[in-house]
Amino acid sequence: MRLRQLFVIGLALSLLGIGVPAWSEDDPRSCNDLLSDDTPAYVVCRWMATPEEAADIANFWLQNDGEHMVEAGPMDPITIDCTQPGNECPTDSEGDGEAHDSGSPDVPGAEDGGTPECRNGEECYVDGSGITPEQKAAAKQTPAGQAAQTVSQTNMRVWIDAELADDYKAGKLAEAAKKVAALAAAQPGIVGVRFTSKLGADAQTFATPEELDAFVTEATTTLRGLLPGKKLAAHTVVPLFGCGSNDACKTEMTKKYPLLDPERIGAWLAKGLVDQLALDNGHLATEYATWKIDAAEAQRNQWIQVRARAWDAYAQIAAEDATFAAAGSAQLNEEQAAQAITDRVAAPLQDDAAETVTLWTRWQDGQGQVNRVYGEQWAANTTWDQLKKLGTVRPRLATVYDPANPEVDVATDLKNLSEVFGQIYLHAA
Numbered sequence: 001m002r003l004r005q006l007f008v009i010g011l012a013l014s015l016l017g018i019g020v021p022a023w024s025e026d027d028p029r030s031c032n033d034l035l036s037d038d039t040p041a042y043v044v045c046r047w048m049a050t051p052e053e054a055a056d057i058a059n060f061w062l063q064n065d066g067e068h069m070v071e072a073g074p075m076d077p078i079t080i081d082c083t084q085p086g087n088e089c090p091t092d093s094e095g096d097g098e099a100h101d102s103g104s105p106d107v108p109g110a111e112d113g114g115t116p117e118c119r120n121g122e123e124c125y126v127d128g129s130g131i132t133p134e135q136k137a138a139a140k141q142t143p144a145g146q147a148a149q150t151v152s153q154t155n156m157r158v159w160i161d162a163e164l165a166d167d168y169k170a171g172k173l174a175e176a177a178k179k180v181a182a183l184a185a186a187q188p189g190i191v192g193v194r195f196t197s198k199l200g201a202d203a204q205t206f207a208t209p210e211e212l213d214a215f216v217t218e219a220t221t222t223l224r225g226l227l228p229g230k231k232l233a234a235h236t237v238v239p240l241f242g243c244g245s246n247d248a249c250k251t252e253m254t255k256k257y258p259l260l261d262p263e264r265i266g267a268w269l270a271k272g273l274v275d276q277l278a279l280d281n282g283h284l285a286t287e288y289a290t291w292k293i294d295a296a297e298a299q300r301n302q303w304i305q306v307r308a309r310a311w312d313a314y315a316q317i318a319a320e321d322a323t324f325a326a327a328g329s330a331q332l333n334e335e336q337a338a339q340a341i342t343d344r345v346a347a348p349l350q351d352d353a354a355e356t357v358t359l360w361t362r363w364q365d366g367q368g369q370v371n372r373v374y375g376e377q378w379a380a381n382t383t384w385d386q387l388k389k390l391g392t393v394r395p396r397l398a399t400v401y402d403p404a405n406p407e408v409d410v411a412t413d414l415k416n417l418s419e420v421f422g423q424i425y426l427h428a429a
Contacts, residue, residue, distance in 0.1 A: 029050065031045040032045050043308075131178065131185050144160065145187070147403035147414065148186070151414055151426070152188075154415065154418035156414075156424045159194055160184045160426055161193075162194065164180070164215075168218065173218060178226060181223060181226035181227050184230055185226075185227060191231050192230040192275065193232055194276075195234060196219070198235065198236065198237070199234050199236040213264065216274070232273070233274065233275060236265065237260065237280040238260055238265065238302070239253040240254060240261075240305075242298035266314075270314050275316065276317075278320040279306070279320065279354075281299060281302075282323060284302070285298075285323070299343075299347060306354075311353075316356065317355060318398070319356075319357045319358070320358040322371075324344070325362065325363060328370070329374060329376055329381055332382060334382050337386040341386060345359070345390070360400055361373040361401075362407060377407065388419055397420060398423035399417055399425070401413065401414070401417065404427070404429050
């Protein structure tokens, strides 16, 4: 009874603070005075119950040893007596109306608890994906396919990471999508496919918004036909979001990145084309210097915009960051690493817009220089040691791994990565 009281009181109090927007400071229920001075104008606060009213609510339920709580028991269920004259009860429901033992056939001719028995040599089950056993077997022999089998020995969730934009431009989307789908279908438990990165940020790939929309639509439609039930993800960047309310900044970002229109990206989510959207954070430290917007402010602006558009109602939103890695290996000391983790990992999660954070732990630049978060050949490294302390948020952390270019070998690399990350994107060449 005491637990039930606390639950109801907690539920009542949880409703305080956010409600119908308080557009006027004269509104007696406005709590805008509790917001910081730099809060955007469209973010408002309104008491659904004032603190005084909340105290009265709590007192109502607790007084006289919770007598009102006792009285507020469950309502009597609505029942219909089918034997009473005038009451009609359906008699055409599924089933035969008889109770059956657990594991007994569901339908005549079924076996093993419900699998229809094949007769006359007909095919009882058809894999609608169109991926043949031979294609799955071939996919398993690729570096990504072998890595997927190795990952199954860890407790990381697995995505296949691919880039289909170039194949689309070359008129080979269907062929490339089938290879990627074979990888995702060959190993049980793979979550889905990330089918593109830097979407719309590379002007050389797509020239017009219409072409960009056509690629997203065709790629997702093709993959969903090949991989029913699997998730589809994309990676992009929305520079406009970092501007906040700075109109000059917004004008410049719109001109500089004409394809990265938030309304277009939001439409992909609302239509259900993309199940996960990763927003890159790499530009936040440098893109807005002209307007004296630092990385922390730009990041906060970005996640405010994401929340305001309720993008997380349509898809999972991820933050993506490659800046932990440095030439050779990360050179941060313990204090610097802790601050970087606070700024680039904790902040996006605490802002309640990004549900996961993807960190690039190893990548190679155009000059062939390898950048790492951890030490070369997995040598001891302060930044990596700090990341290993994030056990409580490990399921929300992901990384990208190229099995064709291992640090040591695939098994060793995946074992070490699993100490920090709960999810991994396996790059498919």
